Amino acid sequence: MTGAELIAAERQRQVDVEGYTAEHDAQHMPEELAAAGDAYLSWARSQLDGEDPVHLHGRVPEWWPWEPRHWKPDASPTRNLVKAGALIAAAIDRALRA
Numbered sequence: 001m002t003g004a005e006l007i008a009a010e011r012q013r014q015v016d017v018e019g020y021t022a023e024h025d026a027q028h029m030p031e032e033l034a035a036a037g038d039a040y041l042s043w044a045r046s047q048l049d050g051e052d053p054v055h056l057h058g059r060v061p062e063w064w065p066w067e068p069r070h071w072k073p074d075a076s077p078t079r080n081l082v083k084a085g086a087l088i089a090a091a092i093d094r095a096l097r098a
Helices: 003-016 022-026 030-048 077-097
Strands: none
Touching: 003 077, 022 077, 030 077
16 A cells, blocks of 8 residues: 555544544644644654654653543554554644534
């Protein structure tokens, strides 16, 4: 799959499995989805830069907009990029609906 396909599949998983539908997303402040995507992007960037973000394990980024239990970074930087992309896609969709 391409990156765009992986992101689309993750966004669909978020809707189908997690229940993060358009209606659910509308309950959040406009910047929250983008902030969440940024948190995963930052984590992936650290991984790709060769840094070990494990020293942050158990710590949620201060800009993470939701409860800490929802912060689930992956050991794979690619997977974290996919999560970031799906959250950003959700933010775009929310903005387009507004």
